[in-house]
Amino acid sequence: MPISRRDFLKYCSAAAAALGLGGTDLLRLEQVLADPTAPTVLWLHGSSCSGCSVSFLNYIAGSDPTDPGDILLNHVNLAYHPVLMAPAGLPAYQAAEAAYSLGNYVLVVEGAVATQFSGRCCWPWADGTGTEETFLSAVTRYAAKAAQVVCAGSCSAFGGIPAAGSNPTLARSVRAVTGKPTINIPGCPCHPNWLVWALVQILLGKGISTDSSGRPTALFSSKVHSNCPRRGKPKDTVLGGSGCLRDLGCRGPDTQANCPAQKWNNAQSWCIEASAPCYGCTEPGFPGSSPFYKFPAG
Numbered sequence: 277m278p279i280s281r282r283d284f285l286k287y288c289s290a291a292a293a294a295l296g297l298g299g300t301d302l303l304r305l306e307q308v309l310a311d312p313t314a315p316t317v318l319w320l321h322g323s324s325c326s327g328c329s330v331s332f333l334n335y336i337a338g339s340d341p342t343d344p345g346d347i348l349l350n351h352v353n354l355a356y357h358p359v360l361m362a363p364a365g366l367p368a369y370q371a372a373e374a375a376y377s378l379g380n381y382v383l384v385v386e387g388a389v390a391t392q393f394s395g396r397c398c399w400p401w402a403d404g405t406g407t408e409e410t411f412l413s414a415v416t417r418y419a420a421k422a423a424q425v426v427c428a429g430s431c432s433a434f435g436g437i438p439a440a441g442s443n444p445t446l447a448r449s450v451r452a453v454t455g456k457p458t459i460n461i462p463g464c465p466c467h468p469n470w471l472v473w474a475l476v477q478i479l480l481g482k483g484i485s486t487d488s489s490g491r492p493t494a495l496f497s498s499k500v501h502s503n504c505p506r507r508g509k510p511k512d513t514v515l516g517g518s519g520c521l522r523d524l525g526c527r528g529p530d531t532q533a534n535c536p537a538q539k540w541n542n543a544q545s546w547c548i549e550a551s552a553p554c555y556g557c558t559e560p561g562f563p564g565s566s567p568f569y570k571f572p573a574g
């Protein structure tokens with residue numbers, strides 16, 4: 277079996293406040309984990325900062341699934357997540373391998389795949405003999421048996437920050453390395469609603485239509501600029517104003533995402549509302565050449 281019920285409950289008890297879990301919830305969790313039909317999700321981390329996991333933990337919604345606890349309790353059987361699960365080391369590896377051997381799981385990948393030195397610059401785990409496996413090997417192996425591969429964040433979707441600049445580890449996207457079609461949920465980090473939306477579609481057995489970059493068209497078909505409330509306003513020349521940020525480096529006209537409508541931090545605000553130019557974090561070319569902001573001469 278994936279994570280033992282005892283271990284999973286131990287984790288949920290420890291993280292009950294963060295996950296919004298009460299005593300009744302933990303009892304329900306026991307029932308859900310006893311359901312052999314519960315979909316299994318494996319979440320691997322490659323070259324990443326874990327920011328997309330943190331973003332996922334910020335998820336709160338008014339309808340089902342309502343928060344990460346609800347998702348973990350009622351919608352998925354999270355068999356492996358190196359940040360969230362209670363076990364570490366060999367027991368964690370064995371949990372992943374047990375789910376892997378059964379196949380037919382949803383594989384969520386956070387982080388790019390380091391390919392330099394045959395991948396020997398990113399190691400997710402070691403087996404019972406102490407033999408380590410590269411992330412390159414692990415993600416290739418796990419993607420091959422997955423029912424669906426979801427890339428959480430721009431690192432796994434397109435290479436992102438690990439692939440920027442001189443890219444000394446030759447970091448690449450999951451799709452480029454495995455050759456497998458992936459549902460790409462980019463963003464640095466990805467919005468929790470985007471990721472949860474994709475997982476729910478998959479768990480409900482619904483098809484996800486994507487663009488040529490693997491992004492769901494339901495989420496990434498409109499430009500940030502098209503729905504920006506600052507469109508048509510005079511262009512600002514210094515940060516902190518209320519005008520258009522185009523002359524300060526805003527990439528909204530070239531960036532596809534529903535941030536103006538979705539907003540961030542539980543719909544509190546978003547980049548441009550906070551007077552920061554859009555830096556194009558959902559685009560395949562992100563982060564591109566720095567700096568993110570432009571400052572007019574003089």
Ligand code: SF4
Pocket residue numbers: 324325326327328386387428429430431432436437463464465466
């Ligand atoms: S996409 Fe950004 S936030 Fe997510 S893991 Fe990569 S660097 Fe971190």
Ligand code: SF4
Pocket residue numbers: 500501502504505506507508519520521522526527528529548554
């Ligand atoms: S701030 Fe950016 S996204 Fe908004 S109107 Fe100006 S260029 Fe477009």
Ligand code: SF4
Pocket residue numbers: 463464500531532533535546547548553554555556557558
């Ligand atoms: S507004 Fe631009 S930089 Fe900000 S989250 Fe959306 S796509 Fe990323």
